[in-house]
Amino acid sequence: MIIIGEKINATRKSVAAAIAGRDEQFIIKTVAEQADAGANYIDLNGGDPNPQAEVANMEWLVKLVQSNTDLPLCLDSASVDAIKVGLSLAEKKPIVNSISLEAERLEAFLPVLTERECMVIALCMSDDGMPTSADDRVERAGRLIEQLGGIGKKPDEIIIDPCFVPVSTDPNAARYVCESIRIIHEKFPDVHIGGGLSNVSFGLPKRKYINLAMLAASVYNGMDAAIIDPCTPYMVPLILAGEVISAADQWCANYVGAHRDGRLQ
Amino acid sequence: MIIIGEKINATRKSVAAAIAGRDEQFIIKTVAEQADAGANYIDLNGGDPNPQAEVANMEWLVKLVQSNTDLPLCLDSASVDAIKVGLSLAEKKPIVNSISLEAERLEAFLPVLTERECMVIALCMSDDGMPTSADDRVERAGRLIEQLGGIGKKPDEIIIDPCFVPVSTDPNAARYVCESIRIIHEKFPDVHIGGGLSNVSFGLPKRKYINLAMLAASVYNGMDAAIIDPCTPYMVPLILAGEVISAADQWCANYVGAHRDGRLQ
Numbered sequence: 001m002i003i004i005g006e007k008i009n010a011t012r013k014s015v016a017a018a019i020a021g022r023d024e025q026f027i028i029k030t031v032a033e034q035a036d037a038g039a040n041y042i043d044l045n046g047g048d049p050n051p052q053a054e055v056a057n058m059e060w061l062v063k064l065v066q067s068n069t070d071l072p073l074c075l076d077s078a079s080v081d082a083i084k085v086g087l088s089l090a091e092k093k094p095i096v097n098s099i100s101l102e103a104e105r106l107e108a109f110l111p112v113l114t115e116r117e118c119m120v121i122a123l124c125m126s127d128d129g130m131p132t133s134a135d136d137r138v139e140r141a142g143r144l145i146e147q148l149g150g151i152g153k154k155p156d157e158i159i160i161d162p163c164f165v166p167v168s169t170d171p172n173a174a175r176y177v178c179e180s181i182r183i184i185h186e187k188f189p190d191v192h193i194g195g196g197l198s199n200v201s202f203g204l205p206k207r208k209y210i211n212l213a214m215l216a217a218s219v220y221n222g223m224d225a226a227i228i229d230p231c232t233p234y235m236v237p238l239i240l241a242g243e244v245i246s247a248a249d250q251w252c253a254n255y256v257g258a259h260r261d262g263r264l265q
Numbered sequence: 266m267i268i269i270g271e272k273i274n275a276t277r278k279s280v281a282a283a284i285a286g287r288d289e290q291f292i293i294k295t296v297a298e299q300a301d302a303g304a305n306y307i308d309l310n311g312g313d314p315n316p317q318a319e320v321a322n323m324e325w326l327v328k329l330v331q332s333n334t335d336l337p338l339c340l341d342s343a344s345v346d347a348i349k350v351g352l353s354l355a356e357k358k359p360i361v362n363s364i365s366l367e368a369e370r371l372e373a374f375l376p377v378l379t380e381r382e383c384m385v386i387a388l389c390m391s392d393d394g395m396p397t398s399a400d401d402r403v404e405r406a407g408r409l410i411e412q413l414g415g416i417g418k419k420p421d422e423i424i425i426d427p428c429f430v431p432v433s434t435d436p437n438a439a440r441y442v443c444e445s446i447r448i449i450h451e452k453f454p455d456v457h458i459g460g461g462l463s464n465v466s467f468g469l470p471k472r473k474y475i476n477l478a479m480l481a482a483s484v485y486n487g488m489d490a491a492i493i494d495p496c497t498p499y500m501v502p503l504i505l506a507g508e509v510i511s512a513a514d515q516w517c518a519n520y521v522g523a524h525r526d527g528r529l530q
Contacts, residue, residue: 167509168517174510178485204509204517205524206502213506216481220443234499237471241478244432244469245439252433252469259470 001239001254002041002159002192002225004074004095005034008061009045019046019057027061028068035069037230038240038263041095042069044086045076058082062089074121074227080108087116095119097227098161099148101126101140106147114151121159121195121225122148124180130163137162137180138187145188159225160184161195167210168203174214178221185222194218194225208232216242224248237264266504266519267306267424267457267490269339269360270299273326274310284311284322292326293333300336302495303528306360307334309351310341323347327354339386339492345373352381360384362492363426366391366405371412379416386424386460386490387413389445395428402427402445403452410453424490425449426460431467432475439465439479443486450487459483459490473497481507489513502529 007030010016018026031042042065046057058077062085066073075086076097083096098121099109113120124131124140131137141160148158162181167174177200181193197218201210212234215226219242230236240258243249258264272295275281283291296307307330311322323342327350331338340351341362348361363386364374378385389396389405396402406425413423427446432439442465446458462483466475477499480491484507495501505523508514523529 171512171515171517175512178510200510205521206529209499209502209506209529210509210520212477212499213481213484213503213510216478216503217485217507217510219478220482220485234474234477237474238478238481241474242482244475245443245465245478245482247436247440250436252436255475256470264471264474 001219001243001248002194003039003230003236003239004041004043004097004225004227005031005037005039005230006043006196006227007034007229007231008043008065009076010047010057011045019061022060024064027064031065031069031071034230035071038236038258039230040071041074042071043074043076043097043227046082047077051079051081054079054082055085058086059089062086066091078105080112083109084112084115087112087118090118093117093119095121095159097121098123099144100124101143101147103127110147110151113148113153119157119159120148120153121161123161123195124163130165131180132176134176134179134183137176138183141180141184141188141191145191155188155190156192159192159194160188162193164195164197164199164214166202167200174200174217178217181218181223182221192225194223194227196227198228211235212238215239216245219243219248220246222246222248240264266484266508266513267459268304268495268501268504269306269308269362269490269492270296270302270304270495271308271461271492272299272494272496273308273330274341275312275322276310284326287325289329292329296330296334296336299495300334303501303523304495305336306339307336308339308341308362308492310362311347312342316344316346319344319347320350323351324354327351331356343370345377348374349377349380352377352383355383358382358384360386360424362386363388364409365389366408366412368392375412375416378413378418384422384424385413385418386426388426388460389428395430396445397441399441399444399448402441403448406445406449406453406456410456420453420455421457424457424459425453427458429460429462429464429479432465433468439482442479443482446483446488447486457490459488459492461492463493473499476500477503480504481510484508484513485511487511505529
């Protein structure tokens with residue numbers, strides 16, 4: 001399971017302030033708490049309306065974070081230049097977050113992804129907008145895998161994000177996502193599947209329960225990557241338990257290991 | 266969703282002592298806390314090695330509990346006589362817990378089930394033992410539904426228990442159960458499916474996480490009845506969230522209602 005800790009993201013006010021103020025201790029602490037909770041990648045998003053500031057933020061974040069953790073990085077930006085800087089500095093094989101089928105974005109990002117070994121999150125989003133069914137997602141996943149194969153990406157370097165959309169706007173939204181995960185996992189067993197799933201609960205009360213149920217249902221259907229706040233209670237343990245239920249974690253080896261390491265509190 | 270509160274069960278030491286000592290306050294408190302947590306049936310198991318004591322326990326429990334709650338009862342015994350007494354005393358349409366395909370048990374229980382209107386939990390267990398695959402469960406469910414149909418039970422009076430077996434003894438055990446739930450739900454859409462799922466985590470550490478992941482995966486696949494301790498944190502909320510994900514709770518009406526009633530703490 002690829003668990004990407006999502007907390008270092010400039011859309012969070014406190015993080016934006018820490019980045020703007022170059023507050024090293026805040027960032028280092030946020031990395032450490034995610035690592036302790038079971039993250040195995042650290043997402044870095046230094047988004048800024050000023051494109052040059054975003055590049056400088058990425059440079060500062062990558063240097064700071066990788067000198068304070070052994071975990072590899074997930075470079076999260078809509079700016080090609082920020083991703084380029086991140087890729088040039090990252091010591092361990094990083095994940096690029098993210099590309100989609102939107103023509104302009106795809107054209108700009110594909111060449112960058114060949115500059116060095118990296119994984120990539122590929123969103124089932126196109127110029128037609130969000131996918132609206134399970135089949136739609138499967139078809140788009142196929143096109144993304146083909147595009148990425150064309151530039152030399154191996155299946156296990158690709159993480160397909162099926163687009164987790166709010167269940168409050170369509171009762172079948174979550175079911176379509178889970179169903180697409182099941183089919184993509186079956187058709188492309190070596191490709192990873194996952195993304196940021198908290199969008200599913202948008203507009204609902206007590207979102208944590210919806211997020212956890214979605215997590216368990218998604219892992220049951222074959223999801224093996226998640227962009228989450230691993231410090232949320234029950235989150236990482238339910239991912240690991242979901243892998244037991246789905247038989248991805250044969251004989252519960254990973255689950256029992258996590259218990260031994262104190263990661264199932 | 267049928268949520269059966271399982272706490273009044275003589276296999277629990279404190280409950281056995283309360284039953285033996287006719288401790289009304291203990292039982293009343295245990296009923297109330299389960300009702301508050303979201304149970305909509307109260308399971309009553311006064312199991313005793315002495316058959317006459319078991320009948321007397323059931324009589325005492327049914328009278329006491331139904332004079333202290335509006336919830337209907339789930340009469341839980343392997344003793345035909347205890348079930349008979351329970352059925353004769355229960356004011357609201359109860360659930361009988363349980364029958365199976367084991368010939369002796371089936372023969373003894375079927376006539377009793379016609380004595381009054383009641384629902385029944387039907388275990389996919391036979392004289393050949395526990396089921397070992399998804400297909401095995403589906404086939405047994407079909408036979409149980411046929412037997413119960415033969416004595417006049419309507420589909421929605423039947424709760425098929427697919428037999429939740431420990432995942433520690435077979436890595437695919439939980440997957441087989443979920444898969445059988447999906448197929449039974451598809452083949453018999455009016456029949457309820459569920460049971461006591463905590464057996465799944467037998468032998469593993471931090472069982473609560475395995476139980477919750479199994480719960481969410483089962484509800485996603487069509488489970489709509491659960492025998493649980495509703496006071497366990499996250500348990501009832503994850504059932505309700507699972508119904509949102511699976512689209513059983515269209516437009517989240519039930520989930521939002523539970524939030525309004527303070528049942529999503």
